[in-house]
């Protein structure tokens with residue numbers, strides 16, 4: 001091929017086999033073997049539409065209808081569910097259908113940037129509930145109440161857990177507050193749904209949002225959205241001209257492989273949330289081991305999620321005096337088959353213990369130990 005740029009596109013590779021993955025964005029999105037098979041089987045464009053008669057979520061072959069209308073609501077503990085391109089698209093669809101420009105939304109200050117961008121696209125006025133600040137950055141949900149009384153928001157949102165510290169705020173309590181004040185409550189569970197049990201009904205929320213590629217072992221981009229029945233007519237309203245096409249979803253969302261991997265991994269995901277207690281213990285153990293080496297874990301302690309944020313001043317100090325600068329840690333870990341902190345180390349970094357076994361995590365701890373002594 002003459003054009004080198006085109007040639008490169010025909011030879012794409014990515015190292016992923018036999019690697020210990022600790023990158024928080026990726027640990028919950030690793031595919032199951034079933035999903036990997038289905039990925040190839042359904043790789044062609046519009047592959048799920050063979051037997052569609054106008055409504056994606058009503059397709060029976062493959063069994064999208066059963067998945068969306070039965071299995072997902074059971075899993076999320078909600079009355080109505082649908083599929084989206086991701087957590088952000090789900091949040092935008094809710095905001096856009098409930099609010100008008102100039103309305104207010106109250107969110108926690110640990111919110112994901114996509115919450116802010118979605119709100120901006122709708123024209124919402126965003127009010128943030130502050131966190132406790134360094135080092136735990138916890139959110140006291142009771143602080144929503146005076147702000148609800150002051151601003152009369154159209155809706156409230158809680159990040160559960162947040163993507164920076166992995167803190168799990170008291171969603172149940174905020175569910176009570178939201179119901180008392182009759183304000184719609186969105187739970188952003190991008191890092192929860194598919195990792196840990198999340199039951200919308202038990203938490204008293206109106207909407208729950210999940211991310212398939214973040215936490216449901218899917219290729220994505222894909223997401224899930226659960227809601228109370230009363231919001232179906234609002235968020236999933238149909239187009240005037242097409243009685244089977246939802247306006248907020250532009251008719252059909254996941255038109256192929258993202259949906260298939262989400263469905264193929266679902267049996268495994270349903271099972272794995274039952275082992276959440278073990279995941280939490282593993283994360284706590286790992287955090288404890290790294291703290292023995294002089295790392296400092298930020299966020300809640302003891303921690304209740306696999307997403308961990310560490311400060312490691314001694315690693316930062318090393319990066320200031322070695323040739324590779326911020327990349328030295330990435331290289332050292334890469335040599336040992338560990339994929340973790342974002343290349344180009346800063347003062348602090350995030351790791352997730354979700355995909356690694358205890359044995360692999362022991363190896364990671366030993367690796368940090370030997371890297372530290374190598375450069376001391």
Ligand SMILES: *Cc1c(COP(=O)(O)O)cnc(C)c1O
Pocket residue numbers: 085086087088089111112114159160161162163188190191210211212213214222223
């Ligand atoms: C990753 C993440 C998102 C974005 O999820 P997408 O499915 O990619 O839109 C939203 N919120 C939080 C808290 C996240 O961690």
